[in-house]
Amino acid sequence: MAQPLPVTLLGYGAATLTTLSFFPQAIKTVRSGDASAISLPMYVLFTLGITLWGIYGLITHDGPLIAANIITLVPAIIVLERKIRSLRASEGVKLWRGF
Amino acid sequence: MAQPLPVTLLGYGAATLTTLSFFPQAIKTVRSGDASAISLPMYVLFTLGITLWGIYGLITHDGPLIAANIITLVPAIIVLERKIRSLRASEGVKLWRGF
Numbered sequence: 001m002a003q004p005l006p007v008t009l010l011g012y013g014a015a016t017l018t019t020l021s022f023f024p025q026a027i028k029t030v031r032s033g034d035a036s037a038i039s040l041p042m043y044v045l046f047t048l049g050i051t052l053w054g055i056y057g058l059i060t061h062d063g064p065l066i067a068a069n070i071i072t073l074v075p076a077i078i079v080l081e082r083k084i085r086s087l088r089a090s091e092g093v094k095l096w097r098g099f
Numbered sequence: 100m101a102q103p104l105p106v107t108l109l110g111y112g113a114a115t116l117t118t119l120s121f122f123p124q125a126i127k128t129v130r131s132g133d134a135s136a137i138s139l140p141m142y143v144l145f146t147l148g149i150t151l152w153g154i155y156g157l158i159t160h161d162g163p164l165i166a167a168n169i170i171t172l173v174p175a176i177i178v179l180e181r182k183i184r185s186l187r188a189s190e191g192v193k194l195w196r197g198f
Contacts, residue, residue, distance in 0.1 A: 003158075003159060007155065007158050010151060010155045011155045013151055014151035014155050017144050017145070017147050018144075018149060018152065021141045021145035028136070032136065034135065034136040035136055038124075038137070039123045040123075042127075044120075045117075045119055046116070046120035049113050049114075049116030049118075050117060052109060052113035053113040053114075056113050060102060060110075
């Protein structure tokens with residue numbers, strides 16, 4: 001860490017914002033029960049991506065990288081699970097309409 | 100970069116997945132015109148966060164960090180713009196109903 005403190009703080013500020021940003025989405029999705037406008041491929045790729053980031057952090061012994069990605073994994077998995085659940089529910093509706 | 104090639108590739112793989120993940124969401128939101136289930140605070144915090152990440156990359160001369168965040172900024176701003184637009188539209192509906 002041979003960089004000035006304001007630069008380090010800028011990095012932590014950026015990490016905090018991008019990490020926290022997924023929580024309002026998870027809260028909104030759980031409360032409303034509406035995941036229709038949520039993209040399934042986004043949350044599949046994103047969840048996979050932050051899992052790889054976490055593993056990368058573990059291998060390179062990068063504490064902040066591990067922490068940020070483990071924290072972000074929580075809301076990401078919640079949104080992904082709700083999206084899959086809503087797709088299954090609408091599949092059920094389609095089957096029901098088929099009969 | 101004193102780390103083995105597979106570790107570097109893991110990092111690039113992670114960066115590619117999290118960067119690309121926002122594109123399916125932007126495409127879905129633009130195509131469907133439906134941003135109702137999208138969280139406004141998420142995209143405000145996230146867009147701000149990746150802007151700070153990009154500035155941090157510029158200051159620390161980190162090429163991949165700059166590239167990844169500039170690329171992610173594109174779909175993030177698109178989704179944010181559509182969300183704000185849909186909120187304004189529903190405000191309009193509310194005003195209309197008020198009369």
